[in-house]
Amino acid sequence: PATDRAEQMFTAILKNAPFSKNAPIAQFNLGLTYEKQGKVNEASAAYQAVLDKYPTSSIADDALYQIGYIYMQIGATGRSQDLSALVQAKNTFEDFLLQYPNSEKAAQARDNLASIGSRESGDLLAIAKFYDRYKNYRSAAIYYNDVIRRQPGTANAEFARDRIQALRSDIGDDALRTGPERA
Numbered sequence: 001p002a003t004d005r006a007e008q009m010f011t012a013i014l015k016n017a018p019f020s021k022n023a024p025i026a027q028f029n030l031g032l033t034y035e036k037q038g039k040v041n042e043a044s045a046a047y048q049a050v051l052d053k054y055p056t057s058s059i060a061d062d063a064l065y066q067i068g069y070i071y072m073q074i075g076a077t078g079r080s081q082d083l084s085a086l087v088q089a090k091n092t093f094e095d096f097l098l099q100y101p102n103s104e105k106a107a108q109a110r111d112n113l114a115s116i117g118s119r120e121s122g123d124l125l126a127i128a129k130f131y132d133r134y135k136n137y138r139s140a141a142i143y144y145n146d147v148i149r150r151q152p153g154t155a156n157a158e159f160a161r162d163r164i165q166a167l168r169s170d171i172g173d174d175a176l177r178t179g180p181e182r183a
Helices: 001-016 025-036 040-055 059-076 084-099 106-133 137-150 155-170
Strands: none
Touching: 001 025, 025 040, 025 059, 040 059, 059 084, 059 106, 084 106, 106 137, 106 155, 137 155
16 A cells, blocks of 8 residues: 555656656656556656656666666566566666766676676576487587677586587587588
């Protein structure tokens, strides 16, 4: 009940005084209220309204961060049928770091990007192992190389490098080469 009342209060402030000094904060808090209610689309729209209507306000950086955070939560909980939510979160956090590199949430955004990259790398590694298991080595090599490219220096990349070397020694470079089929 408290969130419903807060939603009504913030909506009334925005309706009665849309350009007052408290309007950006009311708009942001409306987004928080929607987020607590589980209305992620409305929350994202409310945060986007902060960016559209009040781009120079002190709360604009927090609004952009929250949009990325919402998408990250959707992608992490698996409520999304594909990885588009994580891709959107990654893009939003990258935009956030470009626009607000000195924000107090910049470190959190970097950590979130690393977490998203790690999850993405794990998904690619799982696909590579699937192809490897069914002896589709060319496809496996493509995904192993993608893991190495996206997350160099990680344990997943090291595993992928080792597996590619093992495949090269077992079946040869020609079998792993991508492109047109051999004659």
